[in-house]
Structure formats: structure tokens, C-alpha cells
Amino acid sequence: MFADYLPLIIDGLADAALIFFVAVGLTLIFSVARVLNVAHGSFYALGAYLSVVIGMWLTGQGFVILSLAGLLISPILIAVALGPLIERTLLRWTYGRPDALQILVTFGLFLVLEDLQKLIFGVQPYSQDTAIQLFGSSRIGGIVYLNYQLLLIAVAILVTVGLRLMLKRTRIGKLIAAVVADQEMAQTIGIDSRRIFILAFSLGVFLAALGGALASPTIGVAPGLGAEAIVLAFAVAAIGGLGQIEGAALASLMVGLARTVAIYWAPEFQPVVPYLVMVAVLLVRPYGLFGSIGLRRI
Amino acid sequence: MVVWQILALAVVAVVLPVAGPWLGFVLTVAIGKGLAALGVAILLRAGLISLGHALFVAMGAYATAFLLRGTGMNELFLLLLSATAITMATGLVIGAFMSRYRAIFFAMLNLAISMVFFTLLSKLYDLTGGTDGMRVATPTVIGITLDRANFDLILHLSTVALMVAAGLLIERYLKSPLGEALVAIHANEVRLEYLGVSARAVILAAYTVSAALAGLGGAIMAVATGHVVPELSYWTFSGQLVLIAVLGGITGAPGAFIGAFFFELVRTFAADFAPNAWNGIVGAALFIVIFFLPQGLYGLLQRAGKRKARP
Numbered sequence: 001m002f003a004d005y006l007p008l009i010i011d012g013l014a015d016a017a018l019i020f021f022v023a024v025g026l027t028l029i030f031s032v033a034r035v036l037n038v039a040h041g042s043f044y045a046l047g048a049y050l051s052v053v054i055g056m057w058l059t060g061q062g063f064v065i066l067s068l069a070g071l072l073i074s075p076i077l078i079a080v081a082l083g084p085l086i087e088r089t090l091l092r093w094t095y096g097r098p099d100a101l102q103i104l105v106t107f108g109l110f111l112v113l114e115d116l117q118k119l120i121f122g123v124q125p126y127s128q129d130t131a132i133q134l135f136g137s138s139r140i141g142g143i144v145y146l147n148y149q150l151l152l153i154a155v156a157i158l159v160t161v162g163l164r165l166m167l168k169r170t171r172i173g174k175l176i177a178a179v180v181a182d183q184e185m186a187q188t189i190g191i192d193s194r195r196i197f198i199l200a201f202s203l204g205v206f207l208a209a210l211g212g213a214l215a216s217p218t219i220g221v222a223p224g225l226g227a228e229a230i231v232l233a234f235a236v237a238a239i240g241g242l243g244q245i246e247g248a249a250l251a252s253l254m255v256g257l258a259r260t261v262a263i264y265w266a267p268e269f270q271p272v273v274p275y276l277v278m279v280a281v282l283l284v285r286p287y288g289l290f291g292s293i294g295l296r297r298i
Numbered sequence: 299m300v301v302w303q304i305l306a307l308a309v310v311a312v313v314l315p316v317a318g319p320w321l322g323f324v325l326t327v328a329i330g331k332g333l334a335a336l337g338v339a340i341l342l343r344a345g346l347i348s349l350g351h352a353l354f355v356a357m358g359a360y361a362t363a364f365l366l367r368g369t370g371m372n373e374l375f376l377l378l379l380s381a382t383a384i385t386m387a388t389g390l391v392i393g394a395f396m397s398r399y400r401a402i403f404f405a406m407l408n409l410a411i412s413m414v415f416f417t418l419l420s421k422l423y424d425l426t427g428g429t430d431g432m433r434v435a436t437p438t439v440i441g442i443t444l445d446r447a448n449f450d451l452i453l454h455l456s457t458v459a460l461m462v463a464a465g466l467l468i469e470r471y472l473k474s475p476l477g478e479a480l481v482a483i484h485a486n487e488v489r490l491e492y493l494g495v496s497a498r499a500v501i502l503a504a505y506t507v508s509a510a511l512a513g514l515g516g517a518i519m520a521v522a523t524g525h526v527v528p529e530l531s532y533w534t535f536s537g538q539l540v541l542i543a544v545l546g547g548i549t550g551a552p553g554a555f556i557g558a559f560f561f562e563l564v565r566t567f568a569a570d571f572a573p574n575a576w577n578g579i580v581g582a583a584l585f586i587v588i589f590f591l592p593q594g595l596y597g598l599l600q601r602a603g604k605r606k607a608r609p
Contacts, residue, residue, distance in 0.1 A: 111581030
């Protein structure tokens with residue numbers, strides 16, 4: 001009985017893992033900077049493009065195994081190059097301003113990044129699945145699984161636990177928590193909140209780009225990727241309750257499994273599923289599963 | 299004051315096509331988008347940003363396409379009226395649900411519903427033609443069948459008239475107690491409730507009006523282009539409408555149309571010499587407006603007018 005559903009569960013978990021990276025980055029940026037980053041999907045797309053290009057170059061040079069490194073190098077490159085730059089210039093300006101303005105500024109950034117991506121990488125689709133082939137497949141109970149899917153699930157669990165440990169146990173995590181709780185108070189006791197914002201935003205960018213990079217072997221990389229990723233991440237982040245890391249993890253699981261179930265039974269309607277889940281959750285809990293009423297102005 | 303500004307816009311819209319008839323088409327579409335952006339602007343006055351108003355644009359456009367294909371109705375004005383009525387009714391239903399939400403959740407729920415509609419439009423191939431979209435036949439005008447060139451001219455002039463009518467009506471609405479309450483919701487919703495005004499009712503009214511405007515805009519775009527596609531309800535189009543509203547300015551009804559004219563003309567010329575970069579150009583223009591002209595292009599106009607009046 002369980003074995004019948006195992007493939008479905010593995011597919012669902014792998015899907016959930018990919019959604020989780022983008023959604024948790026979005027939710028992290030929101031919880032620290034209080035900005036809903038519409039351009040977040042562009043970092044996902046850039047991560048996918050860069051890792052594909054690096055992977056193809058390394059494979060072309062004969063370093064097939066090394067092409068896996070591209071999956072990790074490209075998110076780091078993007079986070080280092082774009083994170084501090086964008087936080088210092090555009091994002092900083094939006095802090096404390098109305099939601100409408102924040103959404104608009106990041107929407108403008110989305111438009112600019114989307115075109116930069118077209119100018120740099122062109123409009124032709126790429127596909128590069130060396131990583132999937134390298135990892136091969138394994139048999140569990142007579143059914144073949146891609147090891148890459150299992151890797152995705154493992155990385156997602158690692159990121160969840162890692163983020164949790166970082167925020168609760170390490171010095172930097174406590175500094176972030178202090179700035180989120182009360183920025184002025186944190187500054188009075190000597191915490192450099194500007195550094196914390198840069199760090200948190202770059203970490204969010206890294207997670208989005210990591211999601212794109214890890215997704216790139218499983219999908220075709222083409223224009224429009226970022227626009228699709230961001231709406232999905234919005235839905236997941238809203239279901240979890242914006243700013244909640246565990247919420248994002250649980251919501252990713254719900255959406256990933258629901259999407260996979262939809263693929264099995266009604267494949268045409270798979271894209272609708274995340275939004276239906278979102279509408280259903282927000283009807284019952286207007287601030288998401290783990291969210292609170294704190295957002296409402298008094 | 300506002301009357302003259304809207305009439306000036308109408309004169310521009312009628313005179314510009316003399317320079318090149320293709321501009322008539324660009325401006326017809328621009329007014330369609332301007333109507334939808336005006337709907338978005340009304341909600342923005344209450345501090346509510348909708349990332350899903352493309353839903354109503356697409357609904358107006360597809361309603362027109364279905365009415366033309368499925369029923370015998372092919373009278374232009376009847377089509378525009380029916381499409382507006384359908385989206386208005388839908389807006390009333392969805393608005394009853396949306397008026398509970400504020401800030402980011404309002405934006406995201408609108409986004410979610412428009413994305414559901416987008417998926418349905420692209421996946422129900424037998425009904426909607428999927429991603430190929432649907433053809434929109436040329437309607438008749440007061441029972442007269444026109445060739446395409448004459449129809450385009452009549453459509454353009456009718457759209458300009460609709461812009462004037464909608465602009466004046468919305469300006470009246472924004473100056474009425476129901477409209478002024480929107481700004482009050484943005485400023486302090488709790489105080490408004492203490493005054494005995496229901497914030498939900500105010501938002502519901504605004505939402506319904508904005509849905510009707512977006513639907514009318516969509517119907518105009520459908521008959522002008524002769525084709526409807528699911529992308530009309532994609533979230534980037536909703537973003538474009540918010541962009542147009544803010545670009546033009548939300549302090550008055552003419553803003554949305556100024557924004558739409560500016561946006562469509564920039565887009566048409568930018569697409570000519572930089573087909574893959576016009577979005578980026580528009581995005582950069584948006585930064586300039588947000589950073590340096592917080593009241594939008596219309597705010598600039600208003601300030602210039604005031605400066606002249608003072609001495």
C-alpha cells in the first residue's frame with residue numbers, strides 16, 4: 001500500500017524542496033527588511049542561467065565532475081555581486097515606506113533584471129542535465145528513482161536545519177533576531193544594523209539563486225522562468241505566513257505534494273494548485289498558517 | 299480644472315493620429331490600459347495595491363470574445379457595456395471577499411486569483427483556444443458593418459469619448475464622501491470606523507468600480523487588437539497597470555491616462571530600437587519617477603499649475 005504511493009511522495013518532496021529554496025529566501029528578506037521582494041524570482045532565474053552556463057563551459061573543457069561545482073558557485077557569485085549592491089541602493093530606500101511603493105520599486109528591479117538576463121544570456125532556451133546523469137538512479141522497492149531528487153530533499157532539510165541553527169544558536173543569528181525585534185534598541189547597544197540588513201538580504205538572494213541552480217538540471221532554462229518562480233514563492237510564503245521559516249517549509253511541503261498529486265490525476269490543472277491552496281488557507285487564516293495579526297495597523 | 303485637463307488629453311488623442319494613422323491604434327490601446335490603470339489607482343488611494351487587476355482586463359476581453367463568438371451579439375457599444383457589466387458583477391463578488399484583507403495579503407490574494415484565471419485560460423484549450431488565444435471579429439457599429447480602417451477610426455473616437463466620460467465620473471466619485479473615505483482608509487482606518495463609516499463597504503465600492511473600469515479597458519483592447527490571449531491576465535500585466543497608475547500619479551483621474559499615453563508611446567518607440575530591453579528602460583523610468591516625482595507626472599502638472607496661479 002505505502003509502496004504504491006512512495007514514488008508520488010518522493011516526487012512531491014523533491015518538488016517541495018525546489019519551491020522551498022525560493023520561498024524561504026523571500027520570507028527571510030521579508031522578516032528582516034519588511035519588504036516583499038518582487039524581484040526575488042529574477043535571482044532564481046539568474047542562478048539557473050549562470051549554473052547552466054558554468055556547467056556547460058566546464059563540461060566542454062572536459063571537467064564533467066567539476067560541473068557540479070557550478071551549482072554551488074553560481075549562487076554564491078550572484079549573492080556576492082548583487083546582494084550588497086541592491087540592498088545598499090534600491091532596497092534601503094524603501095524601508096519604512098508604504099507597501100505599494102516597496103512592491104513597485106522591486107517590480108521595477110524585476111523588469112530591469114529580466115532584461116539584463118535577456119541581454120546577457122539571450123532568449124534561446126538552455127538545458128543542461130549533466131548533474132542528473134552523474135548521480136544516476138537507484139532502486140527502492142522495484143521502482144527507479146533519480147538520486148538527484150533524493151539529493152534535493154537532503155539539501156532542503158540541511159538548509160532548514162541550518163537556518164534554524166544559525167538564527168537560534170549563532171552570534172550572527174542572534175544579532176539578526178535583535179535587529180528584527182527592535183532596530184533602534186539594537187543600534188543603541190552597538191549592533192551595526194546596516195550590516196545585518198546586507199547580510200540577510202544577500203542570504204535571501206543566495207537561497208533564491210541556489211533554488212534556481214539546483215532546479216536547472218530538471219527544467220529548461222528560458223525567459224519567463226523568474227516570473228513563474230516568484231508567483232509560486234509568493235503563494236508559498238503567504239500560505240506559511242510571511243516571515244516564518246517553518247511556515248515556509250510546511251507550506252512548501254503542502255504545495256509540492258499537492259502539485260505532484262495534481263500531476264498524477266489532472267495534469268492540466270497542476271499550475272492552479274498552489275493558488276487554490278493559498279486561497280483556501282488565507283480564507284481560514286487570513287495571515288497564513290504561522291502568521292499573526294501584527295501586520296495590521298492600529 | 300480637471301475638466302480642462304481631461305479635454306486636453308482628448309484633444310491630444312484625437313489630433314496625434316493625424317501625424318500617422320497607426321498612432322490611433324496605439325492610443326486606443328493606451329486608453330484601454332489607462333481605464334484599467336485608473337481602476338488600480340482608485341484602490342491605490344486607499345493604500346491597497348492590487349497585483350491581480352489583469353484578471354478583470356482579461357475577463358472583459360474574453361467576455362467580448364465569447365459574446366461575439368457564442369451569441370449573435372455583435373454591436374460594439376452593446377459588447378462594451380456587457381463586458382463592463384460582467385466584470386463589474388465579478389468585481390462585486392470578489393471584492394466582498396477581498397475587502398477583508400489589507401496590505402500585502404490584499405496584493406497576494408488578487409495575484410493568486412488572477413493566476414488561477416490565467417491558468418484556466420491557457421489550459422482549457424477547447425473553450426478558450428489555450429495559449430493561442432481567441433480571435434475577436436470586427437463588431438458592427440449601430441447596426442452598420444464597417445471595413446477595418448473605418449471601424450478603427452470610430453473605435454478610436456468612441457474610446458476617447460469614453461475616456462472623457464469615465465475621467466469626469468471618477469473625478470466626481472473621488473471627490474464624493476465615498477471617494478474621500480478611500481484616502482482616510484490609507485491614513486487611519488480605525489478612526490474612519492469610529493466616525494461610523496464601514497471601511498469594508500468603502501473598499502467594496504472602490505473594488506467594484508475598479509473592476510468595471512478594468513473590464514471596459516479589456517473589452518476595448520480586445521476589439522482594438524482583434525485578438526485576446528491569456529497573457530492579459532498574467533501578473534506582469536497587473537504590475538504594468540500599477541506602474542502606469544503610479545507613473546501618471548494617483549492624485550486625480552487624468553493621471554492614469556497621462557501615465558498610459560506616456561507608457562504606450564515610450565514602449566512603442568523603445569520596442570523599435572531595443573526589442574529586448576524596453577522593459578528595462580521602463581523599469582529605469584519607474585525608478586526615476588518614484589525617486590524624484592512621488593506624485594507622478596500628473597503631480598508635476600498640478601505643481602506647475604499651482605506655481606503659476608500663486609503670484
